Amino acid sequence: MRIPSNSVSDVISFFESELSGxxxxxxxxxxxxxxxxxxxxxxxxxxxxxxxxxxxxxELLKLNFICKDLRSGRxxxxxxxxxxxxxxxxxxxxxxxxxxxxxxxxxxxIRDFFRSENPYLNGQRILDIGTGSxxxxxxxxxxxxxxxxxxxxxxxxxxxxxxxxxxxxGISVKFIEDNILxxxxxxSFGAFPVIVSNPPYISIQEKNTLHPRVLNHEPNLALFSxxxxxxxxxxxxxxxxxxxxNEFIFFELNPDxxxxxxDLCNNSGYDSKILxxxxxxxxxxxxxxxx
Numbered sequence: 047m048r049i050p051s052n053s054v055s056d057v058i059s060f061f062e063s064e065l066s067g068x069x070x071x072x073x074x075x076x077x078x079x080x081x082x083x084x085x086x087x088x089x090x091x092x093x094x095x096x097x098x099x100x101x102x103x104x105e106l107l108k109l110n111f112i113c114k115d116l117r118s119g120r121x122x123x124x125x126x127x128x129x130x131x132x133x134x135x136x137x138x139x140x141x142x143x144x145x146x147x148x149x150x151x152x153x154x155x156i157r158d159f160f161r162s163e164n165p166y167l168n169g170q171r172i173l174d175i176g177t178g179s180x181x182x183x184x185x186x187x188x189x190x191x192x193x194x195x196x197x198x199x200x201x202x203x204x205x206x207x208x209x210x211x212x213x214x215x216g217i218s219v220k221f222i223e224d225n226i227l228x229x230x231x232x233x234s235f236g237a238f239p240v241i242v243s244n245p246p247y248i249s250i251q252e253k254n255t256l257h258p259r260v261l262n263h264e265p266n267l268a269l270f271s272x273x274x275x276x277x278x279x280x281x282x283x284x285x286x287x288x289x290x291x292n293e294f295i296f297f298e299l300n301p302d303x304x305x306x307x308x309d310l311c312n313n314s315g316y317d318s319k320i321l322x323x324x325x326x327x328x329x330x331x332x333x334x335x336x337x
Contacts, residue, residue: 180208245279
């Protein structure tokens with residue numbers, strides 16, 4: 047790969063020629079800007095206004111390597127080693143899922159519920175199950191600083207990333223390595239009035255529908271539910287919740303199983319409802335334990 051010159055406009059053209067077959071026009075424009083922001087701290091406006099400027103050779107080399115990495119199919123978030131979530135910058139690598147906009151919606155839903163309808167819950171204990179990069183638990187602690195937030199994951203490598211994120215952001219979250227399917231430590235931490243989880247919810251049958259960038263690079267452990275029981279994680283979390291004095295439960299879910307999960311929650315003693323994401327898909331469940 048070779049860039050004609052070290053001008054900003056030529057580097058932009060280089061990204062377009064090298065990556066146009068892998069990304070649509072709008073996506074390519076966004077990832078090109080993300081690369082420039084990472085290396086040169088360019089705003090979107092500067093991408094347009096500084097096209098004639100020349101880039102230092104060392105920065106040109108970094109952009110070249112980013113483009114080469116993107117051509118291999120790696121997601122831009124892994125290439126850059128970070129992504130934004132709820133206005134915070136999170137470190138990410140192949141040990142953790144890339145945080146999605148839908149999951150941001152889940153965090154905002156919980157934040158707004160606590161702030162407006164149940165402000166007293168701001169001081170409650172929250173458990174984030176399957177924390178991955180730590181994005182949900184850390185963001186909730188950021189928005190609800192009086193809360194006592196715990197976050198659990200079965201993956202030690204994911205927890206390493208989550209702990210680095212908490213440290214980097216200066217946000218205090220207690221991390222636990224345990225398997226919610228067979229918990230050994232979690233019960234020792236006492237009551238969890240609030241539980242939130244975005245567990246693996248893609249069915250094996252949907253595997254072929256995923257983009258290769260997702261399938262080949264993001265951790266399957268965090269993506270796929272059991273082939274035999276696609277709501278196994280939810281069923282297990284609800285059973286766990288019944289033993290830790292849970293009052294409120296929040297799930298991100300597969301729209302295909304929304305009604306099944308709503309029935310499951312109701313049968314587990316919750317007054318639950320399904321909420322849509324910004325695309326109109328049934329994506330979240332909010333449940334309040336009936337007395």
